[in-house]
Amino acid sequence: MDSMEAPSPPFQSPSRSSQQLHFYLAVDRPQFKMETVVELLGVLGRRPWLPIVVCCSSRDELDAVCSSLSTLPYISLAALYSDLADRERTMVIEKFRQATINWNQQLNSVVEEGLEESETRKEENKSHLVVVTDVCLPLLSSGESSLSARVLINYELPTKKETYTRRITTCLASGSFFQKQTLFCSSNNVI
Template sequence: MATEGPVGLRHYYAAVGNKEAKLATLMELLQTLQSSGRRSLAICCSSRDTLDALVYALLQSGGFAVTALHSDLTEKEREMALTAFKRGAAGPPRAPATAPSPAPGPGPSPAAAGPEEPGQGQEGAGREGPAAGGCEAGTRSRAGEAAGGGGRGAAAEESLLPCVLVLTDVCTKVLPKELLPLGISLLVEYDLPPSKDLYTRRLSLFGGGKDRRSQRCVVVDLAEAGALAAFRALEGFAAAPVQELPVRVEEMFA
C-alpha cells in the first residue's frame, strides 16, 4: 500500500553498479543542482560509517555547507544543528584531518542489513572521523574555512553555499517536531529504505505530522546492483511512482 506523502511529491531512482559509483553519482547530482541554484537538501543513510564518508566527500568538494546528525549528539545539539540548517548557515568548522573508512561495500543489500539501531555498534560513542563527537551544528565547508574563519567575508561566502543535511536513520526518530518541516525540496535516500515505516519517517523531513504542503518535493534513491528486492519493495510503498532519474536533473523540479 502506498505511503501518504507531500502533495506534488516526485520520486526518482538512479541505478549504480557499486559503492564507488554510488558516491560519484551523488556528487555529480549535487554539483549539477549546485550550479542551478538549488539551496538545501537532505541525505539519509543507514549507518554512521556511511555518514562519515559522505561528510568527508562533501567537505573535500569545498562547495557545500554541511550539517551532520547522528546518535552521538545530545538533544540540544540536534536542535542547534537543525536550527542552523534551517537558517541556511553553518556553524564552527570541523573539517576532518584524515579520510574516514570507506562506506560499506557490496554485500547484503540495505534491506537485508536492516536499518541502523542504537546499541548495534554502528554509531558507537567515541568514534573518530569527520562527524565524530561534539556539536555538529553545521560542518563548515572548506571554502568557508579558507575564506578567513569567522570573518564577515567568510560568513557571507558560506551563506551562499547550498546547505546539505546528512543524517542517519536513527536520528529520523528523534527530530524535534517543532523544527519540522525543514524547508527542503530534495531528499536523497543514499541507502534504500528497508521498510515503509522508515520511509515515512524520512518523508517527515518534508512535512511534519499532517503538514502536506504543495511545494515541489523530490525524492531520489540510489539503487546499487544486487538490491533488486529492496527496490521492488520500495516501489510497493512509495508515495509516488518511482521513475528513472532524467538526464537533465533540473527536469525533476519542472
C-alpha cells in the same frame, strides 16, 4: 546508470501548483554510488540556499558520505548522528531551518519581484546539506518539526516501508509551492 521518474499527484496551492517528483538512480556497482551522489550535488548544490537532506542507514555510511562531500565548496555540510550532544543537534537543525527560510525568501523575491540572485556573503549563498541516520530523524510524534528540505537523497534505500515513509515525512517540506524531489542512489532492490 538507469534513471526512472515517477511523478506523484500534483498538489494545488492558491498561487502555484507543485509536484513531488521521485527519481530512482540505479547504480550497478557500490563503488559508483558515492561518485553519483557527488555528481548530483554538483548540480543541485550550486543553487543558493537549497536545503538538502541525505539519509543513511548506518553511522558508517554517514561518515563515508560526510568525508566525500566535505570538500564541495558550494555546500555547507552538517551531520546528525546518535553521538551528537543535544545542544549541537539543536544548532544543526536550527541552522538548517534558517537555510529553508532563506530558500523560501529567495524564491519569493525571484517570483514576485523578478529579482536576480541577491548579493550576500558567499557562505550564506551555499546550499545547506544535512546528512542524517534513520535513528536521528526528527520525531514528529514527540513534537519535533520536519526538517523541511526541498531535496531528499536516500543514499541507501531502507529495508522497511515504514522507514522510507518516515524519511519522507520528516525530511521534506509539506505544502511547498515548488517541486520537491526524492532522489535514490542504490545498488540494491527497491522496497
